[in-house]
Amino acid sequence: MLDLTASSVDLTRIICDIPSVSDSETVLADAIHAAVAALGHLEVHRDGDTIVARTMLGRAQRVVIAGHIDTVPINANVPTRDIEVDGEPYLWGRGTVDMKAGVAVQLKLAAELTSPRVDVTWMWYDHEEVDADLNGLTRLAAVRPDLFAGDFAILGEPSNGQVEGGCNGNLRAIVRTDGVRSHSARAWMGQNAIHKAAPVLARLAEYRPREIEVEGLVYREGLNAVRIGGGVAGNVIPDLCEVEVNYRFAPNHTAAEAEEHVRSVFEGFDVEVVDLAVGARPGLHAALAQEFVAAVGAVPQPKYGWTDVARFSALGVPAVNYGPGDPSLAHHDQERVSLAQIDAVEHGLRAWLTAV
Amino acid sequence: MLDLTASSVDLTRIICDIPSVSDSETVLADAIHAAVAALGHLEVHRDGDTIVARTMLGRAQRVVIAGHIDTVPINANVPTRDIEVDGEPYLWGRGTVDMKAGVAVQLKLAAELTSPRVDVTWMWYDHEEVDADLNGLTRLAAVRPDLFAGDFAILGEPSNGQVEGGCNGNLRAIVRTDGVRSHSARAWMGQNAIHKAAPVLARLAEYRPREIEVEGLVYREGLNAVRIGGGVAGNVIPDLCEVEVNYRFAPNHTAAEAEEHVRSVFEGFDVEVVDLAVGARPGLHAALAQEFVAAVGAVPQPKYGWTDVARFSALGVPAVNYGPGDPSLAHHDQERVSLAQIDAVEHGLRAWLTAV
Numbered sequence: 204m205l206d207l208t209a210s211s212v213d214l215t216r217i218i219c220d221i222p223s224v225s226d227s228e229t230v231l232a233d234a235i236h237a238a239v240a241a242l243g244h245l246e247v248h249r250d251g252d253t254i255v256a257r258t259m260l261g262r263a264q265r266v267v268i269a270g271h272i273d274t275v276p277i278n279a280n281v282p283t284r285d286i287e288v289d290g291e292p293y294l295w296g297r298g299t300v301d302m303k304a305g306v307a308v309q310l311k312l313a314a315e316l317t318s319p320r321v322d323v324t325w326m327w328y329d330h331e332e333v334d335a336d337l338n339g340l341t342r343l344a345a346v347r348p349d350l351f352a353g354d355f356a357i358l359g360e361p362s363n364g365q366v367e368g369g370c371n372g373n374l375r376a377i378v379r380t381d382g383v384r385s386h387s388a389r390a391w392m393g394q395n396a397i398h399k400a401a402p403v404l405a406r407l408a409e410y411r412p413r414e415i416e417v418e419g420l421v422y423r424e425g426l427n428a429v430r431i432g433g434g435v436a437g438n439v440i441p442d443l444c445e446v447e448v449n450y451r452f453a454p455n456h457t458a459a460e461a462e463e464h465v466r467s468v469f470e471g472f473d474v475e476v477v478d479l480a481v482g483a484r485p486g487l488h489a490a491l492a493q494e495f496v497a498a499v500g501a502v503p504q505p506k507y508g509w510t511d512v513a514r515f516s517a518l519g520v521p522a523v524n525y526g527p528g529d530p531s532l533a534h535h536d537q538e539r540v541s542l543a544q545i546d547a548v549e550h551g552l553r554a555w556l557t558a559v
Numbered sequence: 560m561l562d563l564t565a566s567s568v569d570l571t572r573i574i575c576d577i578p579s580v581s582d583s584e585t586v587l588a589d590a591i592h593a594a595v596a597a598l599g600h601l602e603v604h605r606d607g608d609t610i611v612a613r614t615m616l617g618r619a620q621r622v623v624i625a626g627h628i629d630t631v632p633i634n635a636n637v638p639t640r641d642i643e644v645d646g647e648p649y650l651w652g653r654g655t656v657d658m659k660a661g662v663a664v665q666l667k668l669a670a671e672l673t674s675p676r677v678d679v680t681w682m683w684y685d686h687e688e689v690d691a692d693l694n695g696l697t698r699l700a701a702v703r704p705d706l707f708a709g710d711f712a713i714l715g716e717p718s719n720g721q722v723e724g725g726c727n728g729n730l731r732a733i734v735r736t737d738g739v740r741s742h743s744a745r746a747w748m749g750q751n752a753i754h755k756a757a758p759v760l761a762r763l764a765e766y767r768p769r770e771i772e773v774e775g776l777v778y779r780e781g782l783n784a785v786r787i788g789g790g791v792a793g794n795v796i797p798d799l800c801e802v803e804v805n806y807r808f809a810p811n812h813t814a815a816e817a818e819e820h821v822r823s824v825f826e827g828f829d830v831e832v833v834d835l836a837v838g839a840r841p842g843l844h845a846a847l848a849q850e851f852v853a854a855v856g857a858v859p860q861p862k863y864g865w866t867d868v869a870r871f872s873a874l875g876v877p878a879v880n881y882g883p884g885d886p887s888l889a890h891h892d893q894e895r896v897s898l899a900q901i902d903a904v905e906h907g908l909r910a911w912l913t914a915v
Contacts, residue, residue, distance in 0.1 A: 275791070278740070332794060333792075373744075375793050386889040386891070387781065388727060388863045388864030389781075389886060389889070391779075395783055397786075400787075401763070404754060404760055405757045407757070423747075425745075427796060428753035429753075429791075431787055432788055432790075434788075435786075436631050437690070438805060444787060446753070449793060449794060531748040534741060534792075535748065
């Protein structure tokens with residue numbers, strides 16, 4: 204069973220060494236469930252591999268603090284290793300940044316803070332790194348929307364220990380080209396769908412992403428191919444090529460505007476949107492948000508990656524990202540987290556949650 | 560059991576309706592093996608899914624007549640259908656052209672011609688439509704090279720009932736681009752391997768294949784992508800993209816020249832040659848070849864597709880292609896063979912093999 208009295212750093216190491224690539228979170232979810240169920244001060248709810256644990260102290264305000272327990276695929280970077288970077292200690296490996304260090308801090312504080320100044324709803328959830336409709340919070344919101352009630356929400360996504368407001372939106376689409384099969388020895392009888400995709404890749408390679416200011420924070424966009432596939436056999440002219448593209452768009456855009464932008468970039472091609480989640484505006488106007496920023500001593504930054512702050516934002520709950528780890532190292536082969544940042548975030552959250 | 564007294568057209572229909580995509584030829588090979596083993600006048604040898612059946616009449620000359628029994632993947636075009644095109648009867652479906660009609664004619668004549676004017680070595684073999692090193696004849700040549708002995712060879716590959724001399728060579732290579740993974744929300748931290756492949760597809764789309772005359776026949780070349788793949792997950796910048804290209808080259812080129820050409824087209828990229836088979840010069844100078852061409856009344860044409868004539872050519876056995884079916888319909892979704900061509904090829908081969 205997880206020892207929640209261990210340090211946040213040790214807890215990070217332990218839960219990173221339990222692989223939990225999306226759709227394989229059950230072992231880790233079981234461990235978290237058992238550990239928090241053994242605590243006396245939390246009301247625990249489980250749905251699939253999502254665990255919710257709440258204080259029920261009757262406080263005037265409630266804060267939701269959440270983190271996902273899944274990771275992107277492992278690339279020879281589990282188990283974790285202790286390393287040094289510029290003389291500073293780091294924990295290296297998949298999940299250290301995105302976002303098990305954040306989850307470890309949350310688990311430790313959930314166990315330790317039996318009487319925080321606000322009621323806290325802790326959420327640890329599955330399937331964040333894949334399609335939005337598989338996300339554990341999507342499922343939970345359908346069956347237990349009441350669990351999302353709160354005055355403020357903090358997602359423990361990596362933010363270098365800073366407060367990152369809002370998030371970019373996220374769109375995935377398939378750009379298809381088609382052709383006609385023929386024997387590759389007589390290619391002139393067919394039409395090559397892969398060759399027809401040349402302008403699709405050229406437009407991606409030439410694309411210059413925008414930078415857009417929203418409520419004082421500058422959001423950097425991006426448009427990338429994330430997958431490509433096509434081909435039938437080694438001697439057949441292919442009749443289909445599919446390029447999956449991922450558009451990260453600033454939170455001032457609606458879903459329709461994001462889709463229109465992608466369709467205009469790939470004008471003349473068949474485009475099918477397969478996943479679309481709008482971003483979230485910074486959400487830093489709420490009183491609790493301003494108290495929180497002041498308590499942790501941060502200057503708010505924009506969040507580039509889509510995170511579930513957008514989900515809380517859409518429910519009317521102001522939400523920010525606050526967690527250890529350099530987000531630019533998330534999903535990176537050299538993913539690694541500074542041990543000092545883990546401690547700093549633990550300290551920041553504890554100070555705010557126990558302030559009088 | 561196959562009824563080898565059926566007409567060539569009926570035999571074509573029967574063996575096309577026994578699916579035999581490369582690596583799944585055993586059911587058809589078993590049927591052929593059983594049918595020819597029941598004949599009294601042939602010495603039968605089997606190796607894997609390759610069947611060899613020989614007359615041993617002590618004739619002064621021996622001819623090898625061969626056909627592959629595998630097909631490219633089925634694309635909703637099995638079972639076969641009888642159709643009409645411009646008022647003429649056709650058999651439609653996978654394998655009708657490439658090359659079960661040719662195999663059917665061979666099976667019928669193998670059964671019927673108990674005393675041809677030359678000794679005949681019939682060969683029906685597996686794995687022609689995939690890597691050359693999987694080809695049943697490659698395997699057979701390693702264990703029983705003596706079975707390839709002959710003065711002339713005829714491959715029953717589709718040639719519209721004409722005699723097609725030699726064949727183009729065939730090279731397949733992987734053109735790779737690499738990059739650095741990162742979270743797609745911070746694409747600027749990674750390098751997108753799929754975007755880097757844009758010039759590879761552009762060069763393929765712009766490529767203009769050459770036409771090259773060899774011994775009076777004009778060979779048309781081709782360079783095509785046959786597969787493409789890349790990507791890790793929907794939110795990860797991909798670190799690898801692979802484009803498999805297929806180069807069909809005229810029989811005047813050596814293997815080294817063909818490789819050099821592909822490397823020059825993709826200069827600046829990582830190119831790995833994964834399959835390479837040189838072509839065959841027309842091979843129409845041999846006395847038996849000239850008699851054959853005269854007997855079937857044909858004007859020789861070049862063969863575009865690589866065929867196993869190259870294998871016989873390399874062994875010093877002059878070889879040509881002669882079979883029913885329009886080769887431009889091989890591997891095509893609308894693959895179909897003229898029934899009249901099946902009869903014509905049966906007639907041509909029988910006339911030559913029984914001439915006095």
